[in-house]
Amino acid sequence: MLKATGVSAAVAEIERVAARFGATNLPMGQLLLFLAKSVIDHHPKLALDVCLHAQSLENAPIEATLIAGSLQDRLGDRIGSQASMRVIIESDAAEPLQKLRAANLLVRFGDQEVALNAARVAFAAMGRPIEHAATLLYIAQVTADWHLVAELTDQLRAGYNAGLIEQINEAPRTHLLWCDDEALNLKVLNLWSKRNLPDPIRPSPEPEPLTGRRLRIGYLSSDFREHPTARLILGVLRHHDRSQVELFMYCSGWDDGSQLRKDVEQQFENIHSVAALSDEAAADLIRSHQVDVLIELNGPTRAHRMGILRHRPAPVQIDYLGWPGSVGGRVVDYVIGDEHTVPVGAERLYPEKVIRLHPTYQANDHAMFKRAPKPTRKEVSLPEDPSLQILGMFNAINKVHQQVWDTWMQILRDVPNSMLWMLDPGPAARKSIAQAAQKARVPVSRILASPKLPHALHLARIQCCDLMLDPWPYGGHTSTADALFSGVPVLAMEGNNFASRVSAGLLRAAGLDSMVCKTPDAYVSRAVELLHNPAALDAMREQLMEHGQIRSVFDTASRTRQLELAYRVAVDRACQGLPQQHCTLALAAPQNNSSAQLTSVSRARSDVKSERLCNSELVLVASAVRSASKVSKCTNGSEQKIPMVLVCGPWSSGTSAVAGMLANAGLQAPGPYVKVNDPQTSATYEMKAFQGVLRELASEQTLRKLTTPLVALQRLCQFRDEVLSQAISRAPEAPPLMLKHGLASLFLKELCALFEVRLVGVLRPHEDIEATRVRRNWLPGLGQQGAEVLYRALFDHLVNSQTPFHLVRYPELLAAPSAEFDRLMTFCGVSPIDAQRQAALAFVDRPASAQGKK
Missing domain, CATH: 3.40.50.2000 (Glycogen Phosphorylase B;)
Structure with missing residues (x-):
């Protein structure tokens, strides 16, 4: 059995195995190709490295280029993949089947005519075999060659009618594009699952009771990038109740550097890339985090890593959003739909149990934005x-x-x-x-x-x-x-x-x-x-x-509460040793406009209005969640506002030092926090969710607002009601909330309308701010240019409002932190204990070299 984990070790290992079995006469390229094929599904990065090494050898097999191109596409190197596929198409050494497979990838990169012509010739040269008809069918679908599409679907339909399903070997996605016979769809899918996802390798870990702790949810996908799935799931990620759940991101794809990728990452407390890991290693990582429920967001698409689920890294495994319907059931316990997509009776065809949301299974992030x-x-x-x-x-x-x-x-x-x-x-x-x-x-x-x-x-x-x-x-x-x-x-x-x-x-x-x-x-x-x-x-x-x-339809807050309840029910049943069961969620009418939250079934049964078994299906009727679009609270002047200390100032002005001092002194500073790649800033105390909201409302690059004051007010109100209300204590004796972010200076009017604000402005010379920006290699807007805009907005508000404020001069804070700490505590109305005072002072009492670079 091959134990090597890197390409160099793999080459050495395969040489040793070849010598042991007397196979030293076989070309190394062929041995490496065999190795790559053996690990391609569960360790794609190693398979790619092995293929690239094989390509560097004399008389390298052309198949190595084909496999390398396929893996380059899967791992995000589209330029490399396109070049590899062109080599195959243009090579006299490539066989017709290899050219057909290369054309199937090349068509995705826009080389439509080249791909279609090459695929037609290759398919004819092979004698039009039914086992490869679906490969050409996909190319015909992408190029709108509907005459060819009709020919091939007729061929496939006849093959299915003749019982040749195993010979046809059609990809589930291609099949769904032309056939809506659900019984046949699931047969095709189950065959794909049997071939690509053999029986689970390991038993599930023992589930842990949820009493007294947060539910740990993992999301696994290759599509955390500019992709429709990321755009849809972002709404759920934004609305998860962080006081009740902990989120883990497992990315099996690549970081495309898009704003959407950044927005997705901001929602997770724990971010891990598993793209370069084997299925087993990725599963071990997930299992080490003691994730309660793992949500797979790809389904049987070409970049999936469902092989990870064969190792059962979580007690409950669910497929959602990236694939419509069943995924074959072998490695997944539940799939998520609704009463329309999986009508009553259709669930009998599914090997998994079905969770039905109301009124639609689809989550999205549309309601976060103004039209x-x-x-x-x-x-x-x-x-x-x-x-x-x-x-x-x-x-x-x-x-x-x-x-x-x-x-x-x-x-x-x-x-x-x-x-x-x-x-x-x-x-x-x-x-x-x-x-x-x-x-x-x-x-x-x-x-x-x-x-x-x-x-x-x-x-x-x-x-x-x-x-x-x-x-x-x-x-x-x-x-x-x-x-x-x-x-x-x-x-x-x-x-x-x-x-x-x-x-x-x-x-x-x-x-x-x-x-x-x-x-x-x-x-x-x-x-x-x-x-x-x-x-x-x-x-x-x-x-x-x-x-x-x-x-x-766009109430993702409600959809997320339903998902959290379904996840909890599934984990709760696993803890009790009960079998999985179909589950339908419906919403009861809200009582007196209440916004009751769906919480742990094990600790808060009052949120579940009824729970019963009906025809072997678990039915949950849950309290309605206030729609995200309602903003009546924003204009309710009689409502008691949340006390908040708002730390304002440009980036690199010292706001993290002031925020850290306040947080260590006992002010409520909810996380998770934004991290910066700067050894001089150990912690920012900048709430990711607050940053995410402000980035929706204004641009960090131009420092211009992106929306109207009313929309900004509504969005900040939504953040207050759906995020902060769950993250902080509202008890009378609780210390005030503390938030900070550079863009907050642009929305002081709106924030003061929603919160009882005490404003702490942090001042630092522009040239020092600029020097720190240069050291951090940040964008110009995050240095002196930004400071001019944000300080102007800050002082305009102070001049034209009655907001209580206190100004902290960052150089003076570093020179005499104890005196400034006392002034801050008096302004904030907080009386810290000695341990808190020491922690706060220690946070800013750094060596002079670090202070100068802050």
Whole structure:
């Protein structure tokens, strides 16, 4: 058995094994290739290193380049992967199957025509074998070659009917794009699971009772980056009750440096990369953290690391959000859906138990943001004719097939003053679409393709759509939520599996049942009816913008409370030795506008209004959680405000020293805290959640506000009610809350409206601030430039308000910390004990060299 963990050790080990078995005559390249294939699933980083080493050898096998390219894509090196695939396509030494597999990756990088042509030739050279038809099918779907799609799906359908499922070996994702026979879907998925996820290797760790401690939740994904899954799960991460749960991030992908990645990381107390670890090592890491429940966010997608779950690192393992429906059940206990995506009776097909949320399983982060102003048509490159009606379609082109396209072309023919607006599908797909439009007697000029935009700009531009068209059988998920949030009605077909029911479920949850169709004919009729009646569309838009029911679709606070309750119930049952059970959550009507929280089942049964077994299903009816969109508390002047000491000042001005002094003196300083890569700053005492809110409201780069005062007030109110209220004590004798962040100076008016603020301003010479910024290699806005803006905002507020304030001159604090400490304690109204005083002074009593660099 191979014990090596690095490529050098692996090479030495395989040489030893080869010598032992008399196989020294075999080329080292072939031996390394065998090694790479043996570890590719459970240790992808080692497999890649081995393949790259094999490529450096004389007479290197071409297969090493193919495997290396696949792993480069999986681990985030898209440029390297694309180059590797091109080598395969252009190589005379590559076999047809190798070229077909290379084309399957190359098409993802935009080389559509090269990939399609190479794949066609390779598939024909192989004799069109059914076991590789699905590989070519994916390429045909991405390039919108719907004639080829029809040929291949007919071949696959005939194979399934003939009982050739094991020979076909179709990827679950490709299968869902054309087939919504849920029974067949699950057979395909179960076969994939059997081949890729053999029986669990280890038993689950013993669950620990939850009484008196926080629930430890781990989230595992390769998509903690600019990706729809990250965008959806961010809402849950923001709303987790940190007094009740501890969060662990396990990233099996890569850090793309995006703002979304940074936003996700800010929500976790514990961040770990498992991309370079083997499945076993990653599982050991997770197990060492004593995680109670592990949430897998990929499902059977190409970058998954579900092999980690074979080692059962957590007592409860759940699949959520990244994959629609069952994942085969072998390594997962539960999957999460709702009453629409998994209707009553459908759960009998699932090997896992199903947790149903209400009113939709989908979580998202939309409610955290204000809708952007609607741009003009000219600004988004649309025709300016006001009589022209815009039909939007912003799903990936591989979700579209001939029947869907024919249906849309029928709508365009029946409504002459309309056009179809879609994402640019790529060069080969554009040619296919143009030919399909001409064949359908629709001028190509009535179809407009636009490039992908950053998410905020995308949400703004789609407001220009009159109606959004959803494909089938694999309909929109994130794209449907985007449209509804932007106030655009969506027309959808309801299918027969999870993936084909998501759009319909979101529409029904939003009260738009009339937008759900059962047949293509009904779809055309409904679209034409609406487009001939603009008033009806306007009424729907108004409903989406104003009606309370749509807010429940985006009420991620409620969804998160449901998830936390479901997690706790699952762990509680495991602790009691009870079997897993289907679980449906519903919300009882709120009592007197209360915002009762869902807490540990083991300690707070009062939050669960009823818990019963019904047809072998656990039914939980939980207290309603106040919708995140309600802001009535923000304007309630009679409500007693939370006392808060707010530490203000630019970055590098000494605010961390002052905040640390106050926290050590006993003020409430809730975490987790932001960390900085500076040995001179041992702790910032800057609450991550507070930083996250302020970053939504203003830019750290430009120091400009990104929203209106009202929206800022509402968002800070939401932070107060949903985060701080759970993180601090409100007892009369409790010390005041302490918060700090550079951007707080821009929102002093709003903060003072919500809290009983005592303002501590930290002053430091601009040249010292700039010197620290340079040493830290931070952006210009975090030095002297930022200091000028933030000090101006601070003093403008002090001059024009009655807010109590105290100014701390950082050089004087370092020179005489004891005197400044006494003044601060008097201002804050706090009387620390001797131990607290000593800890506070010790925090700022540093060597002179460190003080000068602070």
